[in-house]
Amino acid sequence: MGEHDKTRVIFQPSGRRGEVVKGITILEASRQLGVDIETLCGGRRICGKCKVKVEDGFFEKYGIHSSKANAGAWQEEEGKFISPDKREQGYRLGCCAQVQGDLLVFVPEESRAGKQVVSKAARNIAIEWNPAIKYYYVEVAEPTFKEPTADLERILDELNHRYGLTSLDIDLFTLRNLPSQLRAGGWKATVAVWMDREIVGVFPGKTKDYYGLAVDVGTTTVAAYLCNLVTMEVIDTVSMMNPQCKYGEDVMSRISYHVMHQDGLQKMSDDIIQAIQDLVTQACEGTHPTENKGKNKKSEENKSITDDEDTPYLCLNPNDIMDMTIVGNTAMHHILLKLNPEHVGLAPFPPVLHKGLDIKARDLGIGINASAYVHVLPIEAGFVGADNVGVLIAEEPYKKDEMQLIIDIGTNGELVLGNKEKLISSSCATGPALEGAQLVFGMRAAPGAIERITIDPDTHEVDYKVIGRDAWKSYSKPDEMGAKGICGSGILDVLAELYRSGVILKSGRFNAKLKCKRLRKNCENNQPEFVIAWAEETSIGRDIVITQRDIRQIQLAKGALYAGCKLMMRRMGIERVDVVKIAGAFGTHVDREKALIMGLFPDCEMERIVSVGNAAGDGARAALLNRTKREEAEWVSGNVEYLELTLEKDFQQEFVEAMQIPHMNDEFPHLEGIVSDEVLHQK
């Protein structure tokens, strides 16, 4: 088949791309390129699950022109599942649309098969109850000729008299409802007061529970925690891909998108606002009885796995959300608020502001209660944003004697080192390699992803397990494994095991002296590669390998991280850290032993390396449930010393040395007995 019969397809948000033969369906193309699109009917055009969006226009980043016309003729069956306005937007069924030319295809969250296991579950951290919103019950007298005082002043007098609240303002939108609400409750009402300063709600009679949403805007994933502000219970955790992924996978490419496109900031901001709105809807719908959900298929599918069917239905709607907190890295923070992110991307990276903000949700275009505020947490410096402030107020290193190193690895790496005496932060460009992206067989943490691996030091035989199957390969038949690729946590396992078993050297290069059928040269580019899973064990029909370039990518990431830690320790004047905390989804999956073998961070007692989950989200939740955490955030954001790593003396030297596995010259006493002396002390 000639070259002219092939065409390029790029899938977003995964970024998977490649050439496929013209004429196949988008669904088939997705399988060839390792993208998981949901299909219940197996491509028979009857389930309607494989909706995708064909983007129109020239995509500079990829150098392709994508257009609806390139996706073949509209099929009758599609009309059953796709409304005319969605069709207008470019929606198609993957099983109907044909690849007839270059395509950029967006796979919406609900069409993604084997949805990513997003570890954004709320942890059980201790938070003191002191929300920004508090409810107060009042009873007032009806106006008479003798006392014809206004509705508002009756309530203000009572709030002062019974609860000692003074000088309260009232939001205009609440004021407009005041007369009817007060009369509906027979002059008895519950008043929602924000920060002891402003009345943001009046409800007839007695109201007990009220709700808020803590939002963590990540570069890749947006997560939200619906909380009962009285019981502090997390009612639901919902999450979705950050729709901005279509403009670029990392913060720098989004900043570039803004610089290159006049409406770039507007579009990206609108997208993330819409995403937050969708999470609001989704969280609220999760509190409705299933019959209602049945009416809206989409919400049923998006239903969070943490949803508890035994919970009595609260039937909340967006208007019931009375408060919101938001964390996110500096770029996400700026784009959300429609603040020019350009300077954040240019040395010396000054943000538009540091301090936290209280903004009316309506001014951001977020549809929760009309009078509600959104509290956006402060940011530290440059790339160390409000998400890191969230981590800090959740972990509170500034209250401890012990020296903590907190590593938050997302698409970017953020580091904090310190204790109650001093805190230093910095950020390093780990890139997405540690999450499994950019590697030949890297993939998200979804079913079929290799997540654990061991390599026998003598035979160099590989054993592994995949997400979605409990049995390891050695206890399975080859065709039961259905491996698809390697996910973030698997990557570290692979490298640690390759190193421990002597397949790769301290330098990261394959051991040329090793004789093993798994270590081979790629027949196309003649580069060495190591086979993790043979084609028969996979669902993609090809050997899953790790290449020298893959290893180099991870070394670059881990080198940046390690060098950052090292330079921070030098600035702090310490030789050793007491505790290492790993935040982010990465932390929940990573094997601390393997991380230490790899030399992701300086040596530390194994038991004191802990995963703290989505600590940024926990921080958002803490600030939602306890207003003093907002003051703490303000304080901490102003009192963390920011270290710009690239300006540090010896940065390049440290970086290069740190690329070694685990590190050229450093001591790793806690690896003794875990890695053989021969390997550990190789020259």
Add this chain to the structure above:
Amino acid sequence: MGEHDKTRVIFQPSGRRGEVVKGITILEASRQLGVDIETLCGGRRICGKCKVKVEDGFFEKYGIHSSKANAGAWQEEEGKFISPDKREQGYRLGCCAQVQGDLLVFVPEESRAGKQVVSKAARNIAIEWNPAIKYYYVEVAEPTFKEPTADLERILDELNHRYGLTSLDIDLFTLRNLPSQLRAGGWKATVAVWMDREIVGVFPGKTKDYYGLAVDVGTTTVAAYLCNLVTMEVIDTVSMMNPQCKYGEDVMSRISYHVMHQDGLQKMSDDIIQAIQDLVTQACEGTHPTENKGKNKKSEENKSITDDEDTPYLCLNPNDIMDMTIVGNTAMHHILLKLNPEHVGLAPFPPVLHKGLDIKARDLGIGINASAYVHVLPIEAGFVGADNVGVLIAEEPYKKDEMQLIIDIGTNGELVLGNKEKLISSSCATGPALEGAQLVFGMRAAPGAIERITIDPDTHEVDYKVIGRDAWKSYSKPDEMGAKGICGSGILDVLAELYRSGVILKSGRFNAKLKCKRLRKNCENNQPEFVIAWAEETSIGRDIVITQRDIRQIQLAKGALYAGCKLMMRRMGIERVDVVKIAGAFGTHVDREKALIMGLFPDCEMERIVSVGNAAGDGARAALLNRTKREEAEWVSGNVEYLELTLEKDFQQEFVEAMQIPHMNDEFPHLEGIVSDEVLHQK
């Protein structure tokens, strides 16, 4: 001609109505009914000045169905002056549209001939400079790697360091402009700070002058003062009819409109917001060079008479308006803010709130600077609203020893009595009679309106002058007078002179014993009437008369006012007031001697009866230029004792007695020598 050949026409906002012969033009109908519609070409369809709007629908208040179809066929000439969308809205040329059925015709401000002389000019009252908005100049260092602090924090540090400002917030919309403004000025900027609390503007480099608008929302007229907040100078005074007039002439009929129509509040609120927006535009356009104005005919016509051609052009636009204050009576206040005005119209008349409000202009839909606040002054009680609070902070009776009686006569009458010891307020239903409405020949203060009159006690011959002509009738030929009707201030003259000359008795009845050709019986209803101007002296071709019913209307109004004053004095425990201040347009035209003769208010030394002009507007201006006046307003609104007159013992009795001219039993020592003993002491 049969009855079936006549049809009803109502003109708004004047409320003039009557039956006309079918087939005449709307312009002709307007002349017959005494409505002034502009026409330069005399109805020859070439000037396009006589635009009117034909309303569609059933108008309950008048019991008529008006429709565009009733205005005859569209004429080709109309297309030159009326755009297709305006045509869709019902706009026609008065000279082209024919009356073919019942019509409700709205005459837009710009089509009104002999525009009302609205006395809303700003007085020269002493105001201390202390605006809510203040500008601060700052210079900050450019960010470096050593000091990569955020843009905002650089400015905050400088504001703190140079000006001692701390804990400042910043409005999101200003924050969004911050990075570009700061860089545009080379890290030098002027920062607008509201109430020492919030940054609401950042401008490159040095900016000296800044501007605000004080708005007085009257039931009939909306006036605005564009002020330089640095020099405190009033740059322009602009005014227009309150467009809500189409829903009813007084506050009660507008409240009813809300109660009867689900979208009534929304419509009336939108209308007044649009009116304020129009005044903003108009005030700004007044600062542009005439060439620009030429492009917009409308603004040229609306150009305020106070505009000074020698002023250098400021070329302001709405974005330059950084602050706004608003006063208005309770109903106007509530409707503007879209607060349910229903309860304000029902005993015991509780408003929704008393306190002043700071609202983002954008939340009200007012297009001035995106970050700007609008300060709405507080209201006292029931019908004594923010306009009266405006009067009080302009006049400051609470700082004086002397006992002041302040009378604000608009469509409603508001009274305040007191000194630094105590203040009492009340409101009375004077109705619009004192402004010349509801009388057979009543009209607005426009050219041709009789405004001064004398009647010879012996011959009962009448001399008068009209607005727009300096010479009195006795010095003019009859056909030079062109009288059209009697305006508010003329009304009092007429009554006072009729009484002083013995044409009417203390009771208000015509003196049946009098023989005089001017005193006659109406040939249709056989009721007595007195001829003020003979047909030959008028431009309407009919005798201008005052009827017994007219006199009764004015007696009712003046009785309500006098009884109110009297009961307030009783509550205060005083026999005499030291000063009478008359606020409102009425006050600037009224002859204090005539007012005293009429017994509009209790006796007072003639020199101490003063007109204070549009004191409500002055109060709005004071609050714009001096923020402490806002605190004063808050204090005074809470410390005025409200007297509900209708609940007072003897109210009816007092009211009836007060209808006498000047008052049945009261002493009027200051009338001795002005009114003959015989008249004054008649039984």
